[in-house]
Amino acid sequence: MAGPLTGVKIIEIAGIGPGPFCAMLLSDLGADILRIDRAGSVRDSFPDQPSGDLLNRGRRSLGVDLKSADGIEAVLKLVEAADVIMEGFRPGVMERLGLGPDVCAARNPRLVYARMTGWGQEGPIAHSAGHDINYIALSGALAHIGRAGEKPLPPLNLVGDFGGGGMVQALGIVSALVERGSSGQGQVIDTAMVDGASTLMAMFHSFINAGAWNLDRGTNLLDTGAHFYDTYECSDANYISLGSIEPQFYAELIKLSGLEGEDLPAQMDRGGWGAMKERLTAIFLTKTRTEWCEIMEGTDVCFAPVLTIPEAYEHPHNVARGTFVEVAGVKQPAPSPRFSRSSCEIQCPPPHPGQNTDEGLAAWGFSSEEIQKLRDAKAIA
Secondary structure, three states: OOOOOOOOEEEEEOOOOHHHHHHHHHHHOOOEEEEEEEHHHOOOOOOOOOOOOHHHOOOEEEEEOOOOHHHHHHHHHHHHHOOEEEEOOOOOHHHHHOOOHHHHHHHOOOOEEEEEEOOOOOOOOOOOOOOHHHHHHHHOOHHHOOOOOOOOOOOOOHHHHHHHHHHHHHHHHHHHHHHHHHHOOOOEEEEEHHHHHHHHOHHHHHHHHOOOOOOOOOOOOOOOOOOOEEEEEOOOOOEEEEEOOOHHHHHHHHHHOOOOOOOOOOOOOHHHHHHHHHHHHHHHOOOOHHHHHHHHOOOOOOEEEEOOHHHHHHOHHHHHHOOEEEEOOEEEEOOOOOOOOOOOOOOOOOOOOOOOHHHHHHHOOOOHHHHHHHHHOOOEO
16 A cells, blocks of 8 residues: 555755655655755765664655756756655745746646745745744744743744644645645745744634633643643652643542542632642652553543653553654654555655665656766766
8 A cells, every 4th residue: 555645756955854854744655755965965975874864764865966057957857747846945045046936837837836934935034044943932832831930941843843844834735736636736835934833822822812821931721830731750750741631530630649538629720739739749759650650551640651762662552553663773753644545654764965866866757868967067966
């Protein structure tokens, strides 16, 4: 069984972070992706081991000189055979290279042209540098992440780069391909991480508009303000997590933590949250994480141990589901989501830049003579 995107051909102009992540998702779903790396980044010889950058898994890498007219023409010939081209440069860079949307659309009117930036293609700071922390700050997300009395806490680069950027762009690409099925035309996608992070915050806009969310960090239901939605340290310095929001789940927490029968404040009495958090902090420090797992894991407390990545590899639930797989000796997340008829798989380990130049060009219709001419012109690595 093939992946649901089998037959879709994508050109990825090499970038970092959210762009490769988006391409990884699409490759795992079956797309045939050629990654265009800079010719100057290509080694004279390649190690026996694959690249260690898992975001680049599942696709071929071509080394192309994008400052060469012959190199640009080679990419444009690939565009003629592609369904999608994706890039993550600042606005205007692709146009200066000679690979802007208008040029590419002239070669292939059905092409989906996916652009991803932090700030978007227009706006007062569209051309400024930035990173995930800046995009989620401007979107209104970062201000609400953190504990009471402490400064905002960046949640790695998951919300801007990968959630608001890579995931949103993958959705945009698939949506544009679906629309093309009826219109017969491609279009340009403007994915801005500040926009995507804002979209992820939609529920919290609802809370604020309804007067149900305090602007002070760490005082609300889902931001560690509540004692029943937080992490707690155990006696072995490991941690567990609780998410006992619904009354029936909270009752289970009270029972299994040993507090049943005591005179306790009502669950949603915010005035009692601080005292209850102190009680639970003391209780969870009386046992190891393993002991608490024996008591609460698999119940309706809404409980899970807080695992490191190596620990997550070994958890029985993850093992049973095959949540992580090993490819070329490297443990990594398996493709997701899962389909009843289609089969998603990691097509190959991550290549080194330019490792598949000849193979990739040939697979997309270049003759051996054309490849040699490009090499003689130093347009490819």
